[in-house]
Amino acid sequence: MIKSQLRLLCAVVVPTLLLTACSGSPANRQPAHPVFDAPVGQQPRQALLKTQDSRSARFTQTLTFGSPSGDTVQRSAGRVDFADGRAAGSIEWSLAPDLPEAAKDALLGVRLGPGHSPARTRIAVDRDSVRLRAGEAGYWLTYGGTLETFGGEASVNALRGSESAFGGTLLEILSGAQDVKDAEDGEGGRTYKAKLTAYNALRMFSQDLQAELTSNIDPRGTDTPVALGIAVDADGYITRAEADFTELLDRKDSALAEMTGLHAVMTLNKPGDSPPVMPARSERTLDARTAVRTVGELKTGSCADLATGNRTFDMVVAVPCTQPHDVRVFAHARLGTEYPGDDLAQQKVDKACRRDHLAAPREWKREAADEDEFWYTWPEEDSWGVGGAATASCYIVTRDPVTTKTVAA
Numbered sequence: 001m002i003k004s005q006l007r008l009l010c011a012v013v014v015p016t017l018l019l020t021a022c023s024g025s026p027a028n029r030q031p032a033h034p035v036f037d038a039p040v041g042q043q044p045r046q047a048l049l050k051t052q053d054s055r056s057a058r059f060t061q062t063l064t065f066g067s068p069s070g071d072t073v074q075r076s077a078g079r080v081d082f083a084d085g086r087a088a089g090s091i092e093w094s095l096a097p098d099l100p101e102a103a104k105d106a107l108l109g110v111r112l113g114p115g116h117s118p119a120r121t122r123i124a125v126d127r128d129s130v131r132l133r134a135g136e137a138g139y140w141l142t143y144g145g146t147l148e149t150f151g152g153e154a155s156v157n158a159l160r161g162s163e164s165a166f167g168g169t170l171l172e173i174l175s176g177a178q179d180v181k182d183a184e185d186g187e188g189g190r191t192y193k194a195k196l197t198a199y200n201a202l203r204m205f206s207q208d209l210q211a212e213l214t215s216n217i218d219p220r221g222t223d224t225p226v227a228l229g230i231a232v233d234a235d236g237y238i239t240r241a242e243a244d245f246t247e248l249l250d251r252k253d254s255a256l257a258e259m260t261g262l263h264a265v266m267t268l269n270k271p272g273d274s275p276p277v278m279p280a281r282s283e284r285t286l287d288a289r290t291a292v293r294t295v296g297e298l299k300t301g302s303c304a305d306l307a308t309g310n311r312t313f314d315m316v317v318a319v320p321c322t323q324p325h326d327v328r329v330f331a332h333a334r335l336g337t338e339y340p341g342d343d344l345a346q347q348k349v350d351k352a353c354r355r356d357h358l359a360a361p362r363e364w365k366r367e368a369a370d371e372d373e374f375w376y377t378w379p380e381e382d383s384w385g386v387g388g389a390a391t392a393s394c395y396i397v398t399r400d401p402v403t404t405k406t407v408a409a
Contacts, residue, residue, distance in 0.1 A: 035190075043182065044175065044230050045177070047230065051268065054272060056079060061170065066261035067259050075094070084127075087276050088125075091120070106209065111306040121135070125165045125166060134307035134308075139283075157206070172203055172204050173228075188233075189239075190231075194227075194230070195228060225247065239268055240265070241265075244263055246260075246263070292316070293318055300331060302321070326398060326399060328364055328398060331394040337388070339384040342381075354374075369397050
């Protein structure tokens with residue numbers, strides 16, 4: 001934080017000069033305001049630092065995607081402890097009716113089987129880990145350390161912020177405000193209008209969602225400006241922030257091409273609210289380093305859940321078959337080393353898995369959501385035969401996904 005320091009310089013020449021040159025003492029001087037006495041262009045950053053000094057706060061954020069189908073809304077809410085780097089809250093999606101499947105895939109994340117990733121995820125973040133509990137899962141999944149084990153572009157990385165423990169909020173991008181203009185309100189606070197470059201604005205989103213937005217990410221570019229608004233109270237704490245990301249929806253080949261608007265609004269309570277409530281030690285927890293793996297790594301007969309929170313298509317959570325589970329692997333079919341082309345590859349996989357499904361134990365097939373249905377996944381051309389013969393994974397889905405909530409258009 002930039003602090004103004006006043007030094008009292010009084011040369012004692014005669015008593016009258018002392019009285020006229022130094023009227024008052026440091027104790028009686030009005031202290032500099034931690035935000036409003038800074039140059040206006042620096043005030044949003046100073047307000048962020050002041051807010052972080054408040055130790056804890058409660059927040060709510062809505063990210064609204066407008067479309068002809070209606071509004072699709074992501075709502076994030078929780079509590080953060082800035083000083084200790086902790087946060088607890090949830091992220092929940094409400095999808096517009098008739099939203100195209102490609103858009104659902106891009107927003108919620110795809111999974112192996114029917115449906116999409118759960119619409120609601122509970123999140124707990126501390127300095128050592130990101131914990132999440134997806135949908136109706138009976139356990140927390142812990143991603144520990146720097147998350148490098150799961151790849152630099154893993155979407156779970158976006159759940160940990162740099163300006164606040166809870167990632168993906170407008171707090172992550174406020175310090176990049178440019179062309180700042182301010183106005184006073186009636187209660188001594190300030191409101192700011194500013195702009196962000198696309199490069200700075202995209203820092204709020206996970207890597208996979210960034211890929212569906214603008215390709216204009218020149219760090220110095222202003223061709224795709226994002227409008228930003230910030231409200232600060234009389235003490236210098238941020239109370240509200242909003243941004244219009246609509247200009248980022250410029251990729252015609254994107255799954256979000258039909259979206260007509262993208263807006264975010266975040267509110268923060270008065271500082272000093274109660275700290276986040278972290279998961280109790282008694283709650284079941286799985287270590288993602290051992291539990292999360294590709295479906296191809298599971299042994300035949302093994303079971304898994306499909307919601308990893310990492311939005312990676314072929315990743316699953318290995319769980320015992322004695323507990324509720326989403327899928328059971330009944331075979332891994334070898335396909336050869338030479339890629340036969342897209343159509344023939346699928347035909348080979350379908351034939352192999354169909355044969356193995358007929359031979360699978362009846363008790364496995366009996367637990368399927370649809371006893372006559374099976375699913376499979378196989379390598380794409382660029383990974384076909386890498387390290388030996390290509391392998392397809394064949395599995396049954398044992399329970400239907402929870403229906404995603406919708407909102408009226």
